Amino acid sequence: MSDTVLYDYWRSSASYRVRIALNLAGSDYRAIPVDLVKREHRSDDHMSRNPQGFVPVLDIDGLRLTQSLAILDYLDQTRSLGLLPKEPGERALQQALAHSIAVDVHPVCNLSVAVAAEQFAGGRDGARKEWMQRFIRPGLLAFETMLESFDQAPFCCGDTPGLADICLMPQVYNARRWEVDISDMPRLLSVETACSTVPAFAAAYPETCKPD
Numbered sequence: 001m002s003d004t005v006l007y008d009y010w011r012s013s014a015s016y017r018v019r020i021a022l023n024l025a026g027s028d029y030r031a032i033p034v035d036l037v038k039r040e041h042r043s044d045d046h047m048s049r050n051p052q053g054f055v056p057v058l059d060i061d062g063l064r065l066t067q068s069l070a071i072l073d074y075l076d077q078t079r080s081l082g083l084l085p086k087e088p089g090e091r092a093l094q095q096a097l098a099h100s101i102a103v104d105v106h107p108v109c110n111l112s113v114a115v116a117a118e119q120f121a122g123g124r125d126g127a128r129k130e131w132m133q134r135f136i137r138p139g140l141l142a143f144e145t146m147l148e149s150f151d152q153a154p155f156c157c158g159d160t161p162g163l164a165d166i167c168l169m170p171q172v173y174n175a176r177r178w179e180v181d182i183s184d185m186p187r188l189l190s191v192e193t194a195c196s197t198v199p200a201f202a203a204a205y206p207e208t209c210k211p212d
């Protein structure tokens with residue numbers, strides 16, 4: 001089988017999701033850092049890997065994959081991770097949880113979007129942080145309310161980590177990074193505690209994956 005290579009950035013939420021899933025799959029992957037701060041994602045090399053100029057990019061099984069949700073689905077299908085239930089209704093409900101973060105909150109907090117917002121604010125001190133807080137807190141509050149429909153036992157939707165947990169944990173990391181108050185979100189905090197004890201999640205944690 002060909003070498004599995006993840007082009008990632010330690011602080012990238014979308015890369016963090018894929019690192020968790022690769023760890024859950026027990027994959028012995030090699031990480032190649034693409035430094036977003038140094039704009040390496042806009043280099044010719046990286047643009048040839050992903051015309052969108054985003055991380056992550058995953059080389060696996062002779063394929064080059066982009067888009068973290070598509071990658072998670074591929075790993076789930078090929079490595080039987082059990083990230084979503086088979087029953088269509090349950091599946092759609094759990095996907096909605098995950099998508100509320102990955103499809104709605106994450107894109108507006110992307111680096112290029114936040115930088116543009118800061119520029120529109122005339123480069124004012126604190127503008128980027130305010131932008132992040134403006135979107136992360138309501139997004140996570142909605143997630144907290146959506147969690148009421150599921151049993152956190154102890155993960156978002158039951159006793160094994162699923163797609164919702166994989167999308168939630170990177171967003172919680174970002175919430176802490178940008179000093180978003182999440183102290184009034186007990187369900188989410190209990191899921192965070194549960195996930196942090198799972199080795200696949202702990203090994204994917206940004207500070208653990210930061211290059212020297």
Ligand SMILES: N[C@@H](CCC(=O)N[C@@H](CS)C(=O)NCC(=O)O)C(=O)O
Pocket residue numbers: 011012013014015036041053054055056066067068069110111112113
């Ligand atoms: N929908 C894509 C989004 C990927 C994405 O936004 N990656 C971010 C890091 S989390 C990125 O590369 N940002 C670079 C930029 O904004 O220029 C996915 O889920 O893979």
